[in-house]
Amino acid sequence: MTAQALQQRDLAVVIGLEVHVQLETDTKIFCGCSTEAADDEAPNTRTCPVCLGLPGSLPVLNEAAVEAAVKVGKALDADVAEETRFHRKNYYYPDLPKNFQITQYDAPICADGTLSVSVEGDRREIGIGRAHLEEDPGSLQHEGGSIETADYTLVDYNRAGTPLMEIVTEPDFRGPGEVRAFLAKLEEVLEYLGVFDASRDGSLRIDANISLVPADEMDADGGIDESTLAAANRTEVKNISSHKGAEKALAYEVTRQKNAVERGREVEQETRHWDESRGITVSMRSKEEEKDYRYFREADLPPLQVADWKERVPIPELPDARRERFREEYGLDAEAASKLTSTKEVADFFEDVADRFDPDLAATWVADDLLGELNYRDMRITDVEGRLDEFARLIELVDADEITEKNAREVVLRTMLDEGLTPDEVVEREGLGKAGDDAVAAAVEAAIEENPEAVEDYHAGEGGALNFLVGQVMSKTGGSADPGTVNGLLRERLEE
Numbered sequence: 049m050t051a052q053a054l055q056q057r058d059l060a061v062v063i064g065l066e067v068h069v070q071l072e073t074d075t076k077i078f079c080g081c082s083t084e085a086a087d088d089e090a091p092n093t094r095t096c097p098v099c100l101g102l103p104g105s106l107p108v109l110n111e112a113a114v115e116a117a118v119k120v121g122k123a124l125d126a127d128v129a130e131e132t133r134f135h136r137k138n139y140y141y142p143d144l145p146k147n148f149q150i151t152q153y154d155a156p157i158c159a160d161g162t163l164s165v166s167v168e169g170d171r172r173e174i175g176i177g178r179a180h181l182e183e184d185p186g187s188l189q190h191e192g193g194s195i196e197t198a199d200y201t202l203v204d205y206n207r208a209g210t211p212l213m214e215i216v217t218e219p220d221f222r223g224p225g226e227v228r229a230f231l232a233k234l235e236e237v238l239e240y241l242g243v244f245d246a247s248r249d250g251s252l253r254i255d256a257n258i259s260l261v262p263a264d265e266m267d268a269d270g271g272i273d274e275s276t277l278a279a280a281n282r283t284e285v286k287n288i289s290s291h292k293g294a295e296k297a298l299a300y301e302v303t304r305q306k307n308a309v310e311r312g313r314e315v316e317q318e319t320r321h322w323d324e325s326r327g328i329t330v331s332m333r334s335k336e337e338e339k340d341y342r343y344f345r346e347a348d349l350p351p352l353q354v355a356d357w358k359e360r361v362p363i364p365e366l367p368d369a370r371r372e373r374f375r376e377e378y379g380l381d382a383e384a385a386s387k388l389t390s391t392k393e394v395a396d397f398f399e400d401v402a403d404r405f406d407p408d409l410a411a412t413w414v415a416d417d418l419l420g421e422l423n424y425r426d427m428r429i430t431d432v433e434g435r436l437d438e439f440a441r442l443i444e445l446v447d448a449d450e451i452t453e454k455n456a457r458e459v460v461l462r463t464m465l466d467e468g469l470t471p472d473e474v475v476e477r478e479g480l481g482k483a484g485d486d487a488v489a490a491a492v493e494a495a496i497e498e499n500p501e502a503v504e505d506y507h508a509g510e511g512g513a514l515n516f517l518v519g520q521v522m523s524k525t526g527g528s529a530d531p532g533t534v535n536g537l538l539r540e541r542l543e544e
Contacts, residue, residue: 058263059309061302062272062280063221066255067234069213070184071116072243077183077211078107078150085249091204099183099209101146106348113211116243117157117181118354118361120213123237124176126161130355134181134346142203143186151182151214153343157354164368165233167226174230175218184210187250195321196330207250219257219277222270224298227256231291236367240392247430254288256298260305260315281317285329288322297322301329370395378407387415393429394419397436404440405447413443417457421465438464442471454531455480 073083079098097105121128135153161176186205190198215234221227235252238244245251259280266272285301288294305315320329365373367389374385374395388398388411401410418439422429432439442464446456460474474480499520 059260059306060263060266060272061222062219062259062261062277063223063227063298064219064257065215065217065221065227065230066257067215067217067231068184068253068255069120069215069238069244070248070251071113071211071213072245073110073112073116073211075110075112076209077110077113077181079209081209083210085206089206091202091206094206095208099145100205107150107346109349109352110211113181114157114352114354115357115361116211116241117179117213118357119241119243119363120179120215120238121158121161122358122361122363123241123366124158124161124163124179124215126158126176126179128354128358129155129157129159130353131155131351132157132181132354133351134349135343136346137182138342138344139340141185142201143188143205143208145186145205145208149183149185150346150349152180155351156180163230163234163237165226165230167229172220172226174220177216177218179213179215182212182214184208184212195323195332219259219272220270224295224302227298228291228295231294233367235291236391240365240367241363242392250289252289254294256285256288256294256301258283258285258298258301258305260302260309281315283315283317284319285322286319286332287324289324293322293324296324296327297329300327304329364392374398378402378411380407380411384411384415387419390419391429393433397429397439400436401440401443405443409443409447413439413446417461421461425465427465432465435464438470445471445475451475451480452531 070083071077075081076083076099079096081094081096081099085094098107118128120126132152133155134150136148137151137153138148140147156178158179159177161179162173163176165172165174184207186203186208189202189204191202192199217230221230231252231254235244235246239246259277259282261272261276261280265276283301283305285297288297301320308315316331316334318334319332321332322329371385371389374380374388375382380388387394389395394414398410398414401414404410419429422432429436439461442456442460445451445460446453451460455478456471459478459480460471463469463474463478464471469477499516
């Protein structure tokens with residue numbers, strides 16, 4: 049359809065994704081080189097003849113990568129192939145040492161899956177057309193600027209051969225916000241499976257395909273005829289590496305394309321680069337077609353029988369199922385259940401605490417107090433993974449009524465995170481042991497005797513007077529009295 053024809057019609061956005069996920073394995077997909085990068089790693093040192101593509105080297109498939117792929121397929125409710133095989137995808141680019149990429153073409157390991165996503169309260173089923181294994185190329189470092197302005201570009205092959213799983217969605221997205229929600233949900237599922245680590249640099253990379261189609265050719269459910277999609281020029285945006293980045297890149301690109309149509313210009317079928325620093329997409333090259341890659345069978349890797357792996361490879365309880373179970377088993381509301389299943393580590397810790405203490409107490413301390421303090425410090429629960437017994441001990445001190453909830457929350461927990469002390473060390477150092485009944489009663493008497501004006505105000509009906517007296521008692525006991533108990537004792541004494 050011409051730009052002039054599109055100009056006269058309302059336009060709808062159609063987006064499909066190719067999500068490249070780095071699988072968590074000890075070694076690369078076709079060789080024994082480590083996937084673990086050292087902090088001081090020099091370029092091109094974590095390599096061997098296989099991942100450098102030297103003549104005579106032969107690939108050997110990593111079994112752990114196949115197991116990870118099967119787990120992903122099961123989690124996406126996809127069909128796991130009876131037989132899968134590898135192909136060579138031929139193209140010349142500096143980060144591809146062999147001048148071809150070992151990937152999968154017409155026999156992917158997984159196909160026809162779905163992922164259910166909540167978008168502004170509505171549940172959406174996003175179709176997964178295929179998910180296949182492939183090797184990562186090396187990485188390019190543009191020195192002196194962006195891809196457009198760099199003085200020169202360096203190539204580091206340390207990443208070359210890292211196992212990837214490319215998850216290709218159907219063109220089921222109708223806006224950038226939906227893409228962000230999908231990526232967050234996908235990452236959550238992958239982390240639950242234990243096949244993905246979001247903290248790794250470059251662990252998630254997204255290529256997005258965007259088309260504009262006439263809105264009146266979309267049905268009520270958002271479906272689009274294949275002929276309409278085929279007639280639309282498609283732009284691919286590369287170099288997206290985060291949920292937020294995907295939303296920004298796609299919002300920019302949608303606006304750019306609509307502006308082009310409004311000015312009567314054609315939307316080029318091309319590949320564009322997302323320049324995150326400038327918040328724009330820039331043209332890289334004309335969009336390749338499938339035939340340009342000249343796929344042919346990888347002769348050095350025999351076909352792989354994987355159908356029976358689906359039964360042999362277990363997967364854990366997934367986030368949605370665990371969320372629902374937490375609501376039923378522990379009586380949690382939707383918000384608390386969502387927080388407590390945000391990662392598998394959080395969910396595991398909550399269940400451990402809920403087995404030892406009242407579930408409501410466990411939920412409050414894990415979902416609100418611990419996660420709240422961690423978020424404030426831009427930390428994840430994995431950052432304190434070795435200290436979870438200490439946080440359970442803090443909850444035990446509160447449950448046993450040995451310290452007040454206020455001191456536990458505002459002093460002990462914060463000091464534990466800021467200084468690395470145990471709860472018992474903080475309690476001893478700060479003298480936070482809970483005051484005895486006699487000490488609290490004495491502090492109540494002293495507060496009443498020393499503040500006659502506040503007592504008069506209380507009897508005159510001024511509500512703030514009681515809060516003032518409670519504060520005086522808490523000060524006298526060094527915060528070691530229970531505020532609820534103090535409030536009750538003051539009321540009893542003042543009403544005599």
